[in-house]
Amino acid sequence: MSRVVIIGGGAAGLMAGIAAARQGASVxxxxxxxxxxxxxxxxxxxxxxxxxxxxxxxxxxxxxxxGKFLFSVLQQFSNEDLLQFFHRQxxxxxxxxxxxxxxxxxxxxxxxAVLLSALHQAGGRLVTGxxxxxxxxxxxxxxxxxxxxxxxxxxxxxxxxxxxxxxKVKLGPERTLDTDAVVVCTGGxxxxxTGSDGNFVPxxxxxxxxxxxxxxxxxxxxxxxxxxxLLDGLTLKNIEASVLADGKPVVRExxxxxxxxxxxxxxVCLTMSRKVARLQHFTKSELELSLDLKPALSEEKxxxxxxxxxxxxxxxxxxxxxxxxxxxxxxxxxLDAAFLDGSKPVSRVSRQERQELxxxxxxxxxxxxxxxxxxxxxxxxxxxxxxxxxPKTMAAKRISGLYFAGEVMDVDGYTGGFNLQAAFxxxxxxxxxxxxxxxxxx
Numbered sequence: 001m002s003r004v005v006i007i008g009g010g011a012a013g014l015m016a017g018i019a020a021a022r023q024g025a026s027v028x029x030x031x032x033x034x035x036x037x038x039x040x041x042x043x044x045x046x047x048x049x050x051x052x053x054x055x056x057x058x059x060x061x062x063x064x065x066x067g068k069f070l071f072s073v074l075q076q077f078s079n080e081d082l083l084q085f086f087h088r089q090x091x092x093x094x095x096x097x098x099x100x101x102x103x104x105x106x107x108x109x110x111x112x113a114v115l116l117s118a119l120h121q122a123g124g125r126l127v128t129g130x131x132x133x134x135x136x137x138x139x140x141x142x143x144x145x146x147x148x149x150x151x152x153x154x155x156x157x158x159x160x161x162x163x164x165x166x167x168k169v170k171l172g173p174e175r176t177l178d179t180d181a182v183v184v185c186t187g188g189x190x191x192x193x194t195g196s197d198g199n200f201v202p203x204x205x206x207x208x209x210x211x212x213x214x215x216x217x218x219x220x221x222x223x224x225x226x227x228x229x230l231l232d233g234l235t236l237k238n239i240e241a242s243v244l245a246d247g248k249p250v251v252r253e254x255x256x257x258x259x260x261x262x263x264x265x266x267x268v269c270l271t272m273s274r275k276v277a278r279l280q281h282f283t284k285s286e287l288e289l290s291l292d293l294k295p296a297l298s299e300e301k302x303x304x305x306x307x308x309x310x311x312x313x314x315x316x317x318x319x320x321x322x323x324x325x326x327x328x329x330x331x332x333x334x335l336d337a338a339f340l341d342g343s344k345p346v347s348r349v350s351r352q353e354r355q356e357l358x359x360x361x362x363x364x365x366x367x368x369x370x371x372x373x374x375x376x377x378x379x380x381x382x383x384x385x386x387x388x389x390x391p392k393t394m395a396a397k398r399i400s401g402l403y404f405a406g407e408v409m410d411v412d413g414y415t416g417g418f419n420l421q422a423a424f425x426x427x428x429x430x431x432x433x434x435x436x437x438x439x440x441x442x
Contacts, residue, residue, distance in 0.1 A: 003025050004434045005145045005177055007132045008185035009036030011420055012427035014115040016183045018433030019421065028177065029119065029126045030147060032193070032207075036126060038110035038194035039187065044100070048108030051079040051424070052417035053099040063413035063422060065274060065381050070411060070422055072392045077428040081420055089114045100417050132186075134203050138177055141400035144176045155267045161282035161425040179295075181401045183394075185427060188380020188407040196407070198380075207399060210385035212410040215281055216377035217274040221262040221289060224367045226442060230329050231259040234398025240295035243276055243368070245285035253274045253360045254295065263372055264289065269415060272369050280370035281310065293326060293334075294424070296390065298362035303358040310346045319345045325361065334360045340386050379419050383410045394430035401437050405430040 004020040006013045007146050009031030010383040021027040025349045029036070040048055052059070060067040083093060083101065092104035103110050115205035119126060129150045149172035167337045184204070187196030198214050205211055225256050235258045257266035268291075272407040288332045294302055322331035335342045338360035340353055374380065384404055388396055396402035400413030 001392045001437055002180045003178065004028075004181045004183065004431070004437075005030065005179040005307050006183045006185060006186060006431070007145065007200070008031070008127060008406070008408075009128070010185060010406065010421040010423070011037070011115075012187075012408075012430075013183070013185035014112075014119055015427035016185060016403075016405050016431030017124045017126075017427045017433070018115065019119045019121055020139055020435040021119060021124035021431075023432060025435035027119075027124035027435075029124060029178075029416070030132050030145070030177075031126065032131045032150060033195040034129050035110075036116065036120075036128065037100040039191055039196055039421055040112055040420075041108045042191065042194070043108065044417075046100060046108055047102045047106045048111045049092065049100050049415070049417040049420060050111060051082050051101045051421040053079065053095045053101055056080075059413075059418060059421065062418045063411065064415065066351045066386055066410055067413065069386050069391050069409075070425065073382045073394065073425040073429040074421070077425045082315075082421065082424050085118075086114060098416055110282050110436075122318045122440070129338055131171065132203075133174065133199070133260055135182065135207065136178075137207070137231060137399075140398075142179065142182050142402050144178045145182055146174055146176050148172050148174050151431075165206055166240070175397035179401070181403060181437035183403040183427070183434050184329070184384075184408055185404075185406045185423075185430075186408050188383060188412075189374050190219075190377040192378045196380075204384060207339070207402075208284060209388050209399075212385050213281060214374060214380050214382040215274075215277040216271045216371050216374040217277065217379045217381040217412045218272045218415060219277070219374075219377035220260070220265040220372045221269045221273060221276060222263055222369045222372050223289070224369055225262070228264065229364060230333055232261065234259045234327060234330060235266070236291070236293065236327070236330070238295070238418075239268070240292040241272065242290045242292075243272050243279075244288040244290055245279055245283070245363075246290075247286075249290070250279070264366070267415075270378070273377070274411035274412065276368065277371045277381065285366040285372065288367040289368055292367070293330070293360050294361055297356050299362050301357055304411060306354050306358055308348065314347050314348050318342050318346055318349055321346055326363065332363075334364060337364065368402060378415065379412045380407055381410070381412045386410055392429075393433040395427055395433060401434075403430040403434045 017029045134146040143418040151170040186200040189198030240250045253268045255268045406423040
């Protein structure tokens, strides 16, 4: 019987444990937190967006962070396979707008309960409050996992586990668990309060593995301080947004965004945030967010509409006409950007000023600092370089007995169930292959 240790009790880790245990392996899942699946509890706004019902080939374009790497594992364990697994375990699901699949009762805890039950039924063992700190290694292969127990010293539920490295949480003596294979499912560094904080990166680097920098993805954008203060609380729908780097567009999206407490959130910004984070980290480009508030109209057509409005409301002030076109207080923001006096009577607005207003509506420009911090992001971009991993088995190419699954790898997708499916699929394949890894003792 092969011995498999899974490091991390999230979506990828629990599925890896189930797959390996069902193959007859002796499985131990090590989880730092006192409860497994903490991050799953907050996905889908607490409802756990398990997967997406789209065709499996459509997953790749929805995983912009190296989605092609997952082609094989998604074929081996698809969204249909995942739903069949949950249904056989008695979990009912519902499919909602955009193909998003949730547990029917809307409780993420039920998803975790199903995974834990399946792990137990297969003979796997879960050990919580246990922090992996390294490996024992023989030439070219892993032979054991070094770990320490996390001692309860009154730490509050959900406290940031980075405090472990600052000495605020006590750890027990170091011990070693012998193993034939290890599946690393330690996640990224987003939502560190769930136990996923990038703490395991140095351990992997010490093995000589190439790592891509951990960057935020699916996170609000951060404008220059005070620049959008006037717009706080405003939601814009059906707009086109572009990110400019040194004045050149690098990514464009259509949809909705919100100005919230000095940041710019919403689907449009979350989708573009990965690109912004990479530009922020790797280049010194001047970043801007450009908004087209009327994408259905060309600048010429918009000017024609303004001409008609000016004629119809000739006795109104410019700000009053602008408010008929734009939500408050965006009209003030646009008029200021175009250096136009909102109190000016429409009858006195020149043709050039009217055209400047039309241009400003189509080109609202907001300077960006970058994104909000990694700790606030939904997922992490970066992690173990995919050059280190066999895409068909999730095995490390240069170290025998070592496998990876989930967010610890340099793979990240959009919202909608794509990230969890990637975790489940890679976890399943990693666990399956890890269970077949055996070495002679000694």
